[in-house]
Amino acid sequence: MASAAGFAGSIGPRRASPDPDPEHVTAPVTPPTDPFDALDEAPATLAASSPPAAVRPPPPSPVTVPMGWLLDKAPYAIRARALLELGNVTGKAAEDAQRIAIAHRPAVRLALGQGRDGTWGGRMLTLPRSDDPEFTDVGTVPAVRRLAEYGWPTDSPPLWLARRPLFRLLAQDDDPRFLYELRTELPDPSLAQHGRLRLREAAAATLAQLGFETDPRLRGAATRLLDRMGAFLKAEAPAAGVLPESALPPSMDALLMLAHMPVFRNEHAEDMSRLTAFLMQPAPSGVVKQRVGKTTLPQPRLIMGDPLVDVGDPDGKSMPRVLAWLELFARLGILRRHQPWCVLLDRLLELRDHEGRWTRPVGTPAPDPLTWPTAPLGSPAERGEWSADATFRLALIARLSGRPLELV
Secondary structure, eight states: OOOHHHHHHTOOOOOOOOOOOOOOOOOOSSOOSOHHHHHHHOHHHHHHHSOOOOOOOOOOOOEEEOHHHHHHHSOHHHHHHIIIIISOOOHHHHHHHHHHHHTOHHHHHHHTTOOTTSSBTTBSSOOOOTTOTTOTTOOHHHHHHHHHHTTOOTTSHHHHHHHHHHHHHTTTOOOGGGGGGGGGGTTSHHHHHHHHHHHHHHHHHHHHHTTOTTOHHHHHHHHHHHHHHHHHHHSOOOOSSOBOTTOOOOBHHHHHHHHTOHHHHHHTHHHHHHHHHHHHSBOOSSOOEEEETTEEEEOTTBOOSBTTTTOOSOOTTTHHHHHHHHHHHHHHTOGGGSHHHHHHHHHHHHTSOTTSOOOSOOOOOOOOTTTTTTSOSSOTTOHHHHHHHHHHHHHHHHHHTTOOEEEO
């Protein structure tokens, strides 16, 4: 296995490409004999017909990334992803980086929990405790997403084996077996149907993250989900209270699916513009509730506006959640469209030390479908590894949002 120093030598700081040449302005075919006479004759007309020259905003300043420190101190998974996604290594260096990711001990421990049917214990959505190093009772969706976050390739045996049950969920089969741990909701048909929709969204998001955007099964599921979300966004905003059963606001899983389907987003630009405007509006306080059959369910997975509204400097415990949302917005291509998100990212980058490292405390987050697969990729007990997690994630968000990187 190549040394970290060897990898570091294969990458260098990114340099912004030079600005393109200004547009060539064609001279008039019959210029006046004396230009000053022409100005004296019709100054008002010329002033009205000549728009002011566009002022090009200054390019964003490069974001310093302590690549040498990451390669020396970070867990294997972060070293590998830093090389592949920040350093853009190719060839033999990229192959060695993937070997580093597969050798990451927590990832191996998680992969060994998979059953022959491709699932983890016949579960799909269950989240373990955030500080559980054994991943007890983890479900298939968070397990697969976390292996992807560890940097494991899509064709690795655990991810390859998990494809079949995930694709099977896209069909929303009526067979009770495909409700997995949600089978307890079977007495009420409405709850069972609601559970199938949750599983379908989660499976679609996971398959999109694994790179199956062009698969017609995923595209069909994505189209149906976006149509239902679009109908909700076009309708009049619901009053505060319990959502009706037919309402389908954006969910964490639906947003994650769209974040990993850039071509699909371009094909549905009008729907994406409407969704972007919805995500920028203030969200109501409290957990969303929805009427399903005869039951009123809390729906923390549903998003009713900006999930980062009123966020100042995050404390340690909220940091993983803030990073997860900023990364999601950056992957959706909308982070730079909302000033509060840009200000928050700039503020977090400023809070790093002079070498670009995050040294502030980062607490263990509560189990959450969005944050659990992403953090911590190392050990929650090691403060230095938490620092590497946040340092890498901030650099990745900066790159995804279009900021140039300076690797040191």
